Amino acid sequence: xxxxxxxxxxxxxxxxxxxxxxxxxxxxxxxxxxxxxxxxxxxxxxxxxxxxxxxxxxxxxxxxxxxxxxxxxxxxxxxxxxxxxxxxxxxxxxxxxxxxxxxxxxxxxxxxxxxxxxxxxxxxxxxxxxxxxxxxxxxxxxxxxxxxxxxxxxxxxxxxxxxxxxxxxxxxxxxxxxxxxxxxxxxxxxxxxxxxxxxxxxxxxxxxxxxxxxxxxxxxxxxxxxxxxxxxxxxxxxxxxxxxxxxxxxxxxxxxxxxxxxxxxxxxxxxxxxxxxxxxxxxxxxxxxxxxxxxxxxxxxxxxxxxxxxxxxxxxxxxxxxxxxxxxxxxxxxxxxxxxxxxxxxxxxxxxxxxxxxxxxxxxxxxxxxxxxxxxxxxxxxxxxxxxxxxxxxxxx
Amino acid sequence: xxxxxxxxxxxxxxxxxxxxxxxxxxxxxxxxxxxxxxxxxxxxxxxxxxxxxxxxxxxxxxxxxxxxxxxxxxxxxxxxxxxxxxxxxxxxxxxxxxxxxxxxxxxxxxxxxxxxxxxxxxxxxxxxxxxxx
Numbered sequence: 001x002x003x004x005x006x007x008x009x010x011x012x013x014x015x016x017x018x019x020x021x022x023x024x025x026x027x028x029x030x031x032x033x034x035x036x037x038x039x040x041x042x043x044x045x046x047x048x049x050x051x052x053x054x055x056x057x058x059x060x061x062x063x064x065x066x067x068x069x070x071x072x073x074x075x076x077x078x079x080x081x082x083x084x085x086x087x088x089x090x091x092x093x094x095x096x097x098x099x100x101x102x103x104x105x106x107x108x109x110x111x112x113x114x115x116x117x118x119x120x121x122x123x124x125x126x127x128x129x130x131x132x133x134x135x136x137x138x139x140x141x142x143x144x145x146x147x148x149x150x151x152x153x154x155x156x157x158x159x160x161x162x163x164x165x166x167x168x169x170x171x172x173x174x175x176x177x178x179x180x181x182x183x184x185x186x187x188x189x190x191x192x193x194x195x196x197x198x199x200x201x202x203x204x205x206x207x208x209x210x211x212x213x214x215x216x217x218x219x220x221x222x223x224x225x226x227x228x229x230x231x232x233x234x235x236x237x238x239x240x241x242x243x244x245x246x247x248x249x250x251x252x253x254x255x256x257x258x259x260x261x262x263x264x265x266x267x268x269x270x271x272x273x274x275x276x277x278x279x280x281x282x283x284x285x286x287x288x289x290x291x292x293x294x295x296x297x298x299x300x301x302x303x304x305x306x307x308x309x310x311x312x313x314x315x316x317x318x319x320x321x322x323x324x325x326x327x328x329x330x331x332x333x334x335x336x337x338x339x340x341x342x343x344x345x346x347x348x349x350x351x352x353x354x355x356x357x358x359x360x361x362x363x364x365x366x367x368x369x370x371x372x373x374x375x376x377x378x379x380x381x382x383x384x385x386x387x388x389x390x391x392x393x394x395x396x397x
Numbered sequence: 398x399x400x401x402x403x404x405x406x407x408x409x410x411x412x413x414x415x416x417x418x419x420x421x422x423x424x425x426x427x428x429x430x431x432x433x434x435x436x437x438x439x440x441x442x443x444x445x446x447x448x449x450x451x452x453x454x455x456x457x458x459x460x461x462x463x464x465x466x467x468x469x470x471x472x473x474x475x476x477x478x479x480x481x482x483x484x485x486x487x488x489x490x491x492x493x494x495x496x497x498x499x500x501x502x503x504x505x506x507x508x509x510x511x512x513x514x515x516x517x518x519x520x521x522x523x524x525x526x527x528x529x530x
Binding site for chain 1: 492494
């Protein structure tokens, strides 16, 4: 069950038209592609996508990407599950409520275990190994945990575990995160990736439905389960390809969205998109190859440390450390550095952009400058942590 | 506070009458209705402390009514009361606070009602010297 209903307010305006899992990521992908590819690569092919907010574009993308990759005959599916307003006449009040309102799905399938995931994280993970660990430990709940240096964990959900890996505490944004047994310099961060014994999940969300809470797994349900002394274990996250630095990001803010793109253009990125053994699937529109050519007056194009996607044209522009989504264009003499250009963005001749995220379809006029004067940018755009975001439908002159 | 009020939602006329008379005799206020729709309507008009809910009913059944009752007030205890133990295996019933199989002996039901009231600090009426059923 994949939670894909996040409104993503902190990613606004990128989420003004689509739910957070449907936001473009890494040039060609949508955020949801990472979780769904992990499912398919791990052999999980019965997937319920719990949607709520602005899901039209997300559902179109998922249908285009996944319908042909799954077999109805083998009972494989990605089903969309918006609030039915039947069992309870309300929208999903929280992540736990989203499961509670859809208990009929679990009742129909009666699986032994449920893998509960978020649709807005960027990472590659073999859930099969985690399920095997869950079964081996006889756990009610197994939580994927990322080991990070303790000072990096103060803004995240942190798990305290004993030497056997049993969870003994669950702390939200602790000032002094507990270290791991035997590794006091690192803390275990909750990745929002869970394997539940089905009956334990149903008991937990049913009990939560009777309490005054935010109906959230991280804030309410799991701390309560830990307090009850249920058998809950961690599964330390490792990269499927064996990288010593497994990559996981919750793309929650504009800054983290931009930073994750800068991570992707590193010469050897921690999130390797070129790993044939763990493909990240997505919908590929029928577009021509990316093209880098001289511009007007034979002005040479220059592109380095960039991700270019199908249909992009850089004609005489200078593009550095940037990600260009399908159909983006950079015209003669334009300067683009440390930027993310969404689909069909056009950067006019002589324009200059630095640390800018330009949303879909925006046309930057010739000679226009963005990202050089935060005060001026803030009058027309969204500026956060040094990043300027130009929303879609903005008309510039 | 006066006597606690129990909302009985039960489609079988005889069973409903039995519960109504028995629980009144036990000292409770009783509002008895014959289906889920009337039960939800009663919650709008009455202060209810416990809901006693049948499952197999025509129209809105007890499982659907359970979700809507919790939607109305998720602190309100619901005791499912059915002749079929198989419903206990249905995940959709697990949000009820208690599950009591119908029986001629109502002592288990009395105990379940007393338990959910005591858990909330609501005084349970003193039962008469001798139970009527």
